[in-house]
Amino acid sequence: MDTSQKTLPLIELKELAGNDILRLDATQSALLPYVDTIAGVWWALWICTLVFVIHYVWRHGDRSIK
Amino acid sequence: MNFLRNIEQVYRRILSIREIEENTTLQWLFGGLLFYFFVTFQQWMGSSAITVERATNAVCWPYFQECGRLYFLHYLPSGYSHTTFYMGMFGIMLSIVYLMWRGHWARAHMLLLLLFLWKAFVGYVLSYTILGMYDTYHLVLTASLLFLPHKEYFTKIIFVTLYFVSATIKFYPSWILGTYFSSLQSGLPLFPDALTPLLTNSVIFEQVVGCWFLLSKHKIAQRLSLVYFTIFHLYSGTLVLYNYPAASLLPLLILFGPMYRYQRPPLSWKSAAGWIVVVALFLLQIPSLKHDVDTVRMTTANNRYGMWMFDSNHQCVMAVRYFYAPEITLTKSSSETLAGSTCTTRECVVKKDVYEENGQWVREERVESAISWQRCDPYQHWRALKNLCSTDIPRIAMTFDHSINGEPFYRIIDESDACSLEYKAFGKNTWIKAPPEAPPVGLPLKNIYRY
Numbered sequence: 152m153d154t155s156q157k158t159l160p161l162i163e164l165k166e167l168a169g170n171d172i173l174r175l176d177a178t179q180s181a182l183l184p185y186v187d188t189i190a191g192v193w194w195a196l197w198i199c200t201l202v203f204v205i206h207y208v209w210r211h212g213d214r215s216i217k
Numbered sequence: 218m219n220f221l222r223n224i225e226q227v228y229r230r231i232l233s234i235r236e237i238e239e240n241t242t243l244q245w246l247f248g249g250l251l252f253y254f255f256v257t258f259q260q261w262m263g264s265s266a267i268t269v270e271r272a273t274n275a276v277c278w279p280y281f282q283e284c285g286r287l288y289f290l291h292y293l294p295s296g297y298s299h300t301t302f303y304m305g306m307f308g309i310m311l312s313i314v315y316l317m318w319r320g321h322w323a324r325a326h327m328l329l330l331l332l333f334l335w336k337a338f339v340g341y342v343l344s345y346t347i348l349g350m351y352d353t354y355h356l357v358l359t360a361s362l363l364f365l366p367h368k369e370y371f372t373k374i375i376f377v378t379l380y381f382v383s384a385t386i387k388f389y390p391s392w393i394l395g396t397y398f399s400s401l402q403s404g405l406p407l408f409p410d411a412l413t414p415l416l417t418n419s420v421i422f423e424q425v426v427g428c429w430f431l432l433s434k435h436k437i438a439q440r441l442s443l444v445y446f447t448i449f450h451l452y453s454g455t456l457v458l459y460n461y462p463a464a465s466l467l468p469l470l471i472l473f474g475p476m477y478r479y480q481r482p483p484l485s486w487k488s489a490a491g492w493i494v495v496v497a498l499f500l501l502q503i504p505s506l507k508h509d510v511d512t513v514r515m516t517t518a519n520n521r522y523g524m525w526m527f528d529s530n531h532q533c534v535m536a537v538r539y540f541y542a543p544e545i546t547l548t549k550s551s552s553e554t555l556a557g558s559t560c561t562t563r564e565c566v567v568k569k570d571v572y573e574e575n576g577q578w579v580r581e582e583r584v585e586s587a588i589s590w591q592r593c594d595p596y597q598h599w600r601a602l603k604n605l606c607s608t609d610i611p612r613i614a615m616t617f618d619h620s621i622n623g624e625p626f627y628r629i630i631d632e633s634d635a636c637s638l639e640y641k642a643f644g645k646n647t648w649i650k651a652p653p654e655a656p657p658v659g660l661p662l663k664n665i666y667r668y
Contacts, residue, residue: 173623178414179394190388197384197425204429212484216367 229323233366237322242476243368244317247325249467250362251313253355254332256463258310262303267343268292274604276345276597278521279642284343306332326363333359346597350526351457351464354379358468361494367483371491373472374482377428378498380446383524384424385502389514391622392417397530400623401589402663406455420449431469434479443473456666461526504643512651514621515629517594519643525592532586532620532661533593537602539580540612547571547578562668563591589664593619595630595649596640606636620661627655 175183182189229235237243265271268290277284290299309328316325337356340348348356357379361372391397395413398405405413423445430442450466483491502523505513513520514529541547549571559566568583586593595617602613617630629650632638638648 173396173400175394175396176399176410176413178411179396179399182394182414186390186393189393193384193388193393193421193425197381197388200381200425200429208482208484211481213481214484216481216483216485217487 225323228327232326232364233368234323234326236366236368237326237362238320240369242471243362243372244322245471245476246358246362246372246468247317247322247329249471250355250359251310251317251329251332252467253464254306254329254336255310256460257336257352257355258303258306258332261339261347262300265292265299266347267339268295268299270295274601275343276600276604277343278341278345279596279640281342282600282640287343306335329359330363333363345521345600349460350524351461353524354461354468355464357494357498361491365491365494366487367491369472370480370483371488371494372468373432373480374491374495375498376468376472377431378495379524380424380428382498382502383526384421385506386524386526386528387417387421387424389528391527391529392421396622397527397589400530400664401666403666406452423449431473432479439473439477443469443477458668515619515627515651515655516646516649517592517596518646518649520592520594529621530589530623530664531591531593532589532626532664533591533598534586534618534626535584535598536616537582537584538614539582539605539610540614541578541580542609542611543577545578545609547580560587563588587665588668589666595619596646599630599635599638599640602635603638610636612636618658623661623663625657626659626661627652628658629655 237247261267267288269288270292272285272288275285275288290302291297292299309331313325313328313332316322316328333356336352340352340356354376357375358372361375362368365371387393393414395405395417398413398417399410404410405416408416423442427442427445430438431446433439433442446469447466450462450469454462482488504519504522505525512518520528563586565585565587566582567585568581570581572579572581598617599615602615606613612633613635614633615630615635616628616632618626619629620626627650630648632648640646
């Protein structure tokens with residue numbers, strides 16, 4: 152897209168009463184109150200995976216290899 | 218001759234060249250990584266970014282802010298050294314292909330090392346902005362192939378670790394709710410908007426858990442993971458074009474495709490270097506985790522040290538006033554009074570004006586980001602302004618407003634004299650603020666993804 156041909160500004164900064172604030176759809180709205188919890192679950196899963204991987208490497212690592 | 222042969226023997230032994238000579242997977246990987254050097258240098262050859270002509274407005278890394286002094290190539294029409302240099306690189310790449318074909322892997326390795334050193338030097342010393350995240354993938358994998366013992370195993374686990382570490386930047390509404398995509402005019406490519414959170418969370422799951430199955434000895438699990446990431450990279454190309462797929466899909470298919478074999482993790486002193494690199498990939502993520510996640514997204518503090526690709530959808534507006542020295546008189550040119558705007562790939566100048574204020578000439582500009590993948594890094598914008606400070610322009614006032622994922626713009630910089638500011642490479646820069654200290658100043662329209 153050639154923006155030089157577009158009517159600008161691309162960003163309309165109309166102060167807080169101007170543009171519509173980002174509209175979330177139904178699924179996003181349902182998830183919104185739980186964002187921090189979901190982020191916490193992802194972090195927990197990430198840490199558990201990391202611990203499992205370290206354990207796997209330690210247990211199944213090849214110590215005879217040169 | 219004996220002396221040179223001895224050097225080659227030492228080189229072969231220290232850098233485990235025999236592994237490449239005996240391993241078809243590594244030989245294919247060698248070719249795949251070489252191909253991406255070609256992709257990189259053909260882009261750099263057409264850019265004046267790292268040339269003497271641009272040295273005075275170089276945006277350097279915060280840890281080495283004098284990088285412009287090291288620029289030595291001249292860009293056309295000032296000179297031929299830039300194009301000559303990159304044709305030299307082309308010659309090296311051709312030579313590597315010939316040496317690979319002849320099976321002279323030690324010599325091919327030496328030449329690939331030269332390409333690697335130049336790319337790393339440019340990316341981590343000469344320029345803050347020239348590398349994309351895909352270049353980090355490329356450099357890390359190339360380093361593994363060049364330097365590490367147990368090359369095949371460590372290149373595989375490093376590749377998987379890059380996915381795993383990348384997942385951490387997605388534990389944020391951008392990906393949990395999918396607001397990165399829903400705040401774009403064009404939305405998520407090819408899928409209905411209602412599926413956005415499902416798909417973005419599936420990427421998180423695959424980068425946290427699924428990626429490790431690439432290393433599995435269970436064939437079906439390994440193949441399913443391979444298929445997922447192959448489709449993921451092909452799909453991502455609809456947004457990121459050829460760069461990221463070229464840097465990641467080739468190694469993915471070479472390391473985990475038809476030639477894949479399960480290998481037990483090596484645990485010996487010789488493997489220590491490989492494990493140190495793996496740990497370093499985790500440690501590099503720490504600087505950006507020093508602050509709370511909202512602050513990091515807004516200020517982008519230390520963001521470039523770890524993985525950061527697609528963390529958030531950014532929009533920014535920068536208003537600048539250049540105050541000229543009293544002895545300088547400006548005249549209003551046609552460009553300053555012209556309605557409309559001037560756009561580069563990344564941003565548009567939407568307002569220009571020149572006027573006299575208190576006996577001093579002032580030039581005013583308003584610059585807006587024009588694309589969602591513009592990072593809106595306040596350091597980068599401030600650094601470009603700071604380069605303009607001089608006896609002719611002793612003072613530059615700036616405001617910088619930043620919006621993430623369609624949320625309000627916050628005024629994160631509001632300074633009357635950008636020339637007097639300094640940026641700390643690792644400490645807190647109090648002049649770059651985050652909410653609630655940074656006040657909200659407006660609401661954005663939906664962002665644009667384009668090239």
